[in-house]
Amino acid sequence: MSEFTDEEVEAARVLFARPATFIMGCAKIEQLPEPDLPEVAFAGRSNVGKSSLINGLVGMHKLARASNEPGRTREVNFFDLDGKMRLVDLPGYGWAKASRGEVKRFQNLGRDYLRGRVTLKRVYLLIDSRHGLKKVDDEALDALDEAAVSYQIVLTKADKLKKGEAEAMGEKTLKAVSKRPAAYPFVAVTSAEKGHGIPELRAEIMRTTGVVL
Numbered sequence: 001m002s003e004f005t006d007e008e009v010e011a012a013r014v015l016f017a018r019p020a021t022f023i024m025g026c027a028k029i030e031q032l033p034e035p036d037l038p039e040v041a042f043a044g045r046s047n048v049g050k051s052s053l054i055n056g057l058v059g060m061h062k063l064a065r066a067s068n069e070p071g072r073t074r075e076v077n078f079f080d081l082d083g084k085m086r087l088v089d090l091p092g093y094g095w096a097k098a099s100r101g102e103v104k105r106f107q108n109l110g111r112d113y114l115r116g117r118v119t120l121k122r123v124y125l126l127i128d129s130r131h132g133l134k135k136v137d138d139e140a141l142d143a144l145d146e147a148a149v150s151y152q153i154v155l156t157k158a159d160k161l162k163k164g165e166a167e168a169m170g171e172k173t174l175k176a177v178s179k180r181p182a183a184y185p186f187v188a189v190t191s192a193e194k195g196h197g198i199p200e201l202r203a204e205i206m207r208t209t210g211v212v213l
């Protein structure tokens with residue numbers, strides 16, 4: 001994990017304690033909000049913990065609905081953080097109950113967003129720390145490399161493992177993506193449930209977006 005000063009971590013805490021609101025869910029690429037603020041996006045298989053991580057970052061339990069609500073999870077959901085930046089919850093992949101047509105439709109939506117979004121600073125690709133990278137994740141990694149969007153792997157649900165195990169999975173995962181062109185050379189280990197790694201991830205996002213207080 002990269003290093004942050006106490007000042008950076010504190011500034012990020014203050015920033016993420018400011019009001020966060022749900023702006024909109026977009027089912028079509030034409031509906032995206034104006035690209036007038038820096039954005040970071042969260043991608044990963046459904047159930048990996050995207051919504052929980054967004055909630056954990058802003059310290060609100062119900063901002064991004066942390067559940068399998070089929071409607072919402074197929075949209076690109078935009079959250080505003082105090083008019084400074086947007087957090088973007090991308091459609092989950094590997095969703096067993098969706099038909100092939102549906103899967104294509106929301107994968108294309110995610111892909112179109114990744115390719116064309118000038119204000120997108122980084123994608124956080126979430127991986128369950130218990131499972132590590134799976135075959136379905138490779139497609140997402142390929143799409144990110146193709147779109148040349150800078151991305152960082154974030155391991156989720158680290159509370160379900162012993163500390164050493166989560167860190168070991170972090171190192172293993174970092175090695176696995178080290179040859180990928182757009183992968184950022186750090187893997188964050190987090191638990192939305194226990195708060196582990198969240199202050200540092202806030203600092204990371206603040207640095208990446210260039211937002212100042």
Ligand SMILES: Nc1nc2c(ncn2[C@@H]2O[C@H](COP(=O)(O)OP(=O)(O)O)[C@@H](O)[C@H]2O)c(=O)[nH]1
Pocket residue numbers: 044045046047048049050051052053065066067068073092156157158159160190191192193194
């Ligand atoms: N133990 C634990 N469970 C988590 C954590 N983050 C998410 N979950 C659980 O994993 C499930 C899916 O989380 P959700 O945020 O809805 O995933 P999403 O589909 O990627 O948005 C929910 O039951 C969450 O409570 C975590 O850090 N620790």
Ligand SMILES: [Mg+2]
Pocket residue numbers: 050051052065066067073
């Ligand atoms: Mg979700």
